[in-house]
Amino acid sequence: MRINYDLHDLQAFVAVAQRASFRQAAADLFLSQSALSRRIDKLEDSLGVKLFERTTRRVQLTNVGQTFLVNVRTALDGLEDAVLGVADLAAHRTGSVTLACVPSAVWHFLPDVLARFSERFPRIRVRVHDESAQDVLNLVLAGVADFGINFTGAENPEIEFEPIYVESYVLAMRSSHPLAGRKELSWKETMNERYISVATSSGNRTVIDAALAGVEKHPVILCEVNHVSGVLALVEAGMGVAAVPGLSVLPGRQDTIVGVPLVNPAIHRTLGLIAKRNHTMAPAARTLFDMLREALVKPQ
Incomplete structure (x- = not known):
């Protein structure tokens, strides 16, 4: 017929x-x-x-x-x-948005923006994948996440990377540690400390190892765990110190852990909004992306 x-x-x-x-x-x-x-x-x-x-x-x-x-x-x-x-x-009355981001971004960047987004669009469901940097990148590349907040991806030709924050590395230690009152510390001054670190597979470890490649003497790592959250738990327990991104020393820990900026060399990483290149986001995802950009992107 x-x-x-x-x-x-x-x-x-x-x-x-x-x-x-x-x-x-x-x-x-x-x-x-x-x-x-x-x-x-x-x-x-x-x-x-x-x-x-x-x-x-x-x-x-x-x-x-x-x-x-x-x-x-x-x-x-x-x-x-x-x-x-x-x-x-x-019209953003229904739907969902999936966002992938490194864990520290959840605490520092998302709450205020997500609260405003939810107030404007109460029926839009938001799912947040707080994962390692590589997992965040993979989720965006695979299309599982509409976009992400990450410190890797700028070098990937399939990713558009928009910087939002330059973050310095600090030495995390218990607030009772003898060095806790310092304004900054050189790596040389910390060589005798008991270091706890993320594993070599971590993006954070890659950043640190690359920055210290030209330094004659490296810290001795006595304990490795997979995630920064695990590292900080051990620091909080008094097992040692750790070089971590400054944002990861969460405000809720200020009574037990402090972060002192590390210098000579100073190490930085740039967090950015990442999205798959030439990918058209759904309206709700684009709105949340734009709200984060407006709230977070500052001239560097």
């Missing part, structure tokens, strides 16, 4: 069925009766069936027409729901 009808023909069919009158249906649709009759004829010819019994006194659905009416109404209702659903998404 060759399909030779369109949405207007189906709407004309429903109007005639509801009114049982070509004259009244034509008035409802702002059509002439002849134009309406042509649409019904076209639909019947395309389907190869008779949908209406027509006499000078009445218009009545055939048995086939009655079955077809049920199906058409279901299809039109579904189409209307789909159109309204797209309109809701475009």
Whole structure:
């Protein structure tokens, strides 16, 4: 069967069925009766069936027409729901946004912006993947996350990287440590400390090792864990000190852990908003991305 009808023909069919009158249906649709009759004829010819019994006194659905009416109404209702659903998404009334970011960004950058976003769009569900830098990059590349906050990705040709914050590395230690009151510390001054570190597979470890490549003497690492959160837990327990990004020394730990800037060499990393290049975000994701950009991007 060759399909030779369109949405207007189906709407004309429903109007005639509801009114049982070509004259009244034509008035409802702002059509002439002849134009309406042509649409019904076209639909019947395309389907190869008779949908209406027509006499000078009445218009009545055939048995086939009655079955077809049920199906058409279901299809039109579904189409209307789909159109309204797209309109809701475009108006940010429903939908979801998935964001991937390194853990320190969750604490420092997201709460205020997410609170404002949720207030404006209470029915938009936001999912946050707080993961390692490599996992954040992979989630964005795979399209699992709409965008991310990360300190890696600028070198990837598939990623657009927009800097938002330059972060310095500090020596994290218990607040009772003899060096806790210093304004800064050179790496040389810390060589006799018991160092705790993230594993060599960590992006943070890569940053530190690269910066210290030209330094004659390196700290002796006595304990390694996979994540900065684990490192800080051990520091908090008094097991040693650790070189970590400054943002990771969370405000909630100020009574037990302090971070003293490390110099000679000073080590920095740049956090940025990352998104897959040439990827069009859904409206809700783009709105949250723009809100974060507005709140976080500062001239460096």
